[in-house]
Amino acid sequence: MESRLSQVADISGKRFDFVIVGGGTSGLTLANRLSENPNVAVVVLEAGKAHIDDLRILSPNGWLQQIMQPEYDWKFSTVPQGHAANSALVWSRGKGLGGSSALNLMLWTRPQREDIDAIERLGNPGWNWDRFHEYSKKSEKFVPVVAASPSEYKDLIEEKSVGSNGPIPISFVPTSSGAEAPYQKSLAKHGVQLSHDSLSGETTGTWKSLSVVDPETGNRSYASNAYLLPVIDRPNLKVLTEAYVTKIVTLRDGGELNASGIEFECNGRTYTVYAGKEVILSAGAIKTPTILELSGIGDPAILEPLGIVVQKDLPAVGANVRDKLYTRIVLEMQDGIVSSNLLKDPNFQEKLRSSHPNLKGPFTLAMTGVTFLPVQAFSENANAIIERCAEKISADASAYPPGVKEQLDIQLDLLKDEAVPDTELLVTPFSFAPPIQGRPYIILAVCVSHPFSRGSIHIQSADPKVAPLIDPHYFEESVDLDIIVEATKFARKVAQTEPFKSITVQEVVPGPSVITDEQLRDTVRNNLSTIWHTVGSASMLPEDKGGAVDATLKVYGTKNIRIVDLSVIPLPIASHTQTVAYAIAEQAADIIKAIHNI
Numbered sequence: 001m002e003s004r005l006s007q008v009a010d011i012s013g014k015r016f017d018f019v020i021v022g023g024g025t026s027g028l029t030l031a032n033r034l035s036e037n038p039n040v041a042v043v044v045l046e047a048g049k050a051h052i053d054d055l056r057i058l059s060p061n062g063w064l065q066q067i068m069q070p071e072y073d074w075k076f077s078t079v080p081q082g083h084a085a086n087s088a089l090v091w092s093r094g095k096g097l098g099g100s101s102a103l104n105l106m107l108w109t110r111p112q113r114e115d116i117d118a119i120e121r122l123g124n125p126g127w128n129w130d131r132f133h134e135y136s137k138k139s140e141k142f143v144p145v146v147a148a149s150p151s152e153y154k155d156l157i158e159e160k161s162v163g164s165n166g167p168i169p170i171s172f173v174p175t176s177s178g179a180e181a182p183y184q185k186s187l188a189k190h191g192v193q194l195s196h197d198s199l200s201g202e203t204t205g206t207w208k209s210l211s212v213v214d215p216e217t218g219n220r221s222y223a224s225n226a227y228l229l230p231v232i233d234r235p236n237l238k239v240l241t242e243a244y245v246t247k248i249v250t251l252r253d254g255g256e257l258n259a260s261g262i263e264f265e266c267n268g269r270t271y272t273v274y275a276g277k278e279v280i281l282s283a284g285a286i287k288t289p290t291i292l293e294l295s296g297i298g299d300p301a302i303l304e305p306l307g308i309v310v311q312k313d314l315p316a317v318g319a320n321v322r323d324k325l326y327t328r329i330v331l332e333m334q335d336g337i338v339s340s341n342l343l344k345d346p347n348f349q350e351k352l353r354s355s356h357p358n359l360k361g362p363f364t365l366a367m368t369g370v371t372f373l374p375v376q377a378f379s380e381n382a383n384a385i386i387e388r389c390a391e392k393i394s395a396d397a398s399a400y401p402p403g404v405k406e407q408l409d410i411q412l413d414l415l416k417d418e419a420v421p422d423t424e425l426l427v428t429p430f431s432f433a434p435p436i437q438g439r440p441y442i443i444l445a446v447c448v449s450h451p452f453s454r455g456s457i458h459i460q461s462a463d464p465k466v467a468p469l470i471d472p473h474y475f476e477e478s479v480d481l482d483i484i485v486e487a488t489k490f491a492r493k494v495a496q497t498e499p500f501k502s503i504t505v506q507e508v509v510p511g512p513s514v515i516t517d518e519q520l521r522d523t524v525r526n527n528l529s530t531i532w533h534t535v536g537s538a539s540m541l542p543e544d545k546g547g548a549v550d551a552t553l554k555v556y557g558t559k560n561i562r563i564v565d566l567s568v569i570p571l572p573i574a575s576h577t578q579t580v581a582y583a584i585a586e587q588a589a590d591i592i593k594a595i596h597n598i
C-alpha cells in the first residue's frame, strides 16, 4: 500500500489544482472529497510518515506506545504557565498520515447545539448546528454491535441522530473497565440523567460514548484508513509523506496575495509545488498559523523582529487560541476493574479474552464513560461564579481587542444557560505510571469545556524547524479555575457515593489530605493536562473583529489561501474535537466545489 504513495519527483515542480498542506484529520477528508471529480488534481503534503498498517495506530491499545514518541507525536510544549504553578505542559499532536486521528483516544462525541450556533452568531453565515449535524453525519457510519460488556452499561443512541453511510465506522466497544457503569449509577444519585441521544446536539447527561473502533476488524478507524486508502488509486490524487512544508509562495495580484505554490523540504532538500487554484492549510491548530507567519501573513509585531517581510498585516494569526484542560483524580480500584497497565500481562489478557466469548481480537480498552454537565447541576456557587465572571468581562471590556467582548458575551450566555454543559467528567481506564505495579487505577478526568482564557501560538524564529511559542494563558481568567475546582469537588463526591465507592480502594490524587477549597485549587494548578482540543489560532470571524478567515475559510487579503482544520473555530467546543475536524472538512469541500464549480 505504501508503494501507492507518491515520490518527490512526482510532485516537485508540478502543478495541481489544490495543494493541501497536512495529511491529518481534516486534510485527508478534504483530499478525498475534492478528488471525487476526476478532472480535479489534488496533492497532499504530510510532514510525518505514512504509518500504513501500523499496529500502534490500528490496535485500540496502541496509542499508549505512540504518544510522546517523536515518530508519531509532535510533542509540542507550552511556555511556563504563570497561573498554573509555572508548569510547561506537553501538547501531543499526531504526526503522519491521519494526523491526530491516528493518535487520539477514539471517543466519538458531538458538540452541544449552542456551541456550533455560536459560530454563526459571531458573523459566519452557514456555520450553524443544523448544517454541522448533516456534515458530521456524512462522515460516520453507525455499526450496531452485540454488547459483551456488563449489561448495566447500556448502549443508547437514537438512530435518527447518527449517519449510516459515511467512511468512519463508529460503534459501541464491547469491552469496558468495569468502572463506568457504577460511576453512572453514583451520578444518578446526584440527579445526573442517562442520555439516550448524545449525538443530537443535546449533550447534558451521562452516557456510554461511541468510539471509532471498527467492530468488523477491531481496528481504529481514522482519516487515513477511512478517507484516504479507499481512494488512493485515483489518478488525480497524489500524497507525499515526509514532506515538511516551510512556506507559501505568494505574488501580489492587485490588492491581494495570490499563492502560486508552496515550498517544502524532503530528505534535506527544498522543493516547490505549484497551485493552479488554491493552497489549503490543514496542518492543525498549532502548525497552520506558523506556516502563515513564515509566509509573511500575520502580526507585524511578530514578523518584523524576525526579519520576515510582511505580505499581509493580519494580527488574528496565532491569536485567540483556546485550549481546554483537565485535572485528574487518580483512584486505586478493587480487583476486577481493568486498567491499561494490567493489559500488558499476557496471562491477564488471556483470562479476560476467555470471559468475553463474543469478542473479536484482543481485549482492548477505549474511553467510553462520558458525562457533560452545566455548572448549575452540581455547584451551589454557580450563581456567584457567573456574577463574578460577568463583572470581570464588563470591567475589562475597554481593554479587549476588537471582537473579543462579543465572544466572551456569548460564552457568558452559554454559562448562564442551564441546558448547556460547562464541564466534562471522564472515566479513564488508562494508567501511565501506576503507583503500585499490578494494581488497577482509574483516572477521573475533570475538564473545563468553555475556557474564557485566551492565548497565542507564534513562531519565534524565521527557521521553520524551530518549535513555536505556545502560550494558552491557562487560568488567566479566574472563572476557568473556579469552574474546574467546583467540578472536581463534585467528581470526588460522586466517587464517594455507592456503588462506585465500593469498587475503589483509595484516592491517590488529590489524596485524603486535600480537604479545603484552597488546597484543592493548589492541587488543580499543579495537576493539569491539555485535553488536546485547541481551536481559534486562525479564527473564522469578520476581519475587524479578530478574524483570520471569512465564512468561506479564505484567509483575509489573499485570493486563494484557505484554512481547513480546527484553527478556524473561534470558540472552545464542549465535545471531543475529531467529529468537528471531519465535519469542517466535509462542509469546506462543498464550499470549495461550489466556488470553483467543480
Ligand SMILES: Cc1cc2nc3c(=O)[nH]c(=O)nc-3n(C[C@H](O)[C@H](O)[C@H](O)COP(=O)(O)OP(=O)(O)OC[C@H]3O[C@@H](n4cnc5c(N)ncnc54)[C@H](O)[C@@H]3O)c2cc1C
Pocket: 021, 022, 023, 024, 025, 026, 027, 045, 046, 047, 048, 067, 092, 093, 094, 095, 096, 097, 098, 099, 100, 101, 103, 104, 105, 106, 107, 108, 109, 243, 244, 245, 246, 282, 283, 284, 285, 287, 291, 531, 532, 533, 534, 565, 566, 567, 575, 576, 577, 578, 579, 581
Ligand atoms: C492525544 C490526543 C487524544 C485525543 N483524543 C480524542 C478523542 O478521543 N476524541 C476526539 O474526538 N478527539 C480527540 N483528540 C482531538 C482530535 O483528534 C483533533 O482535534 C483532530 O484530529 C485535529 O484535526 P486537524 O485536522 O485539525 O489536525 P491534525 O489531525 O493534527 O492534522 C494536522 C496534520 O498536519 C501535519 N503537519 C503539520 N505541520 C506540517 C507541515 N509543516 N508540513 C506538512 N504537514 C504538516 C501533521 O503532521 C498532521 O498530520 C485527541 C487529540 C490528541 C492529540
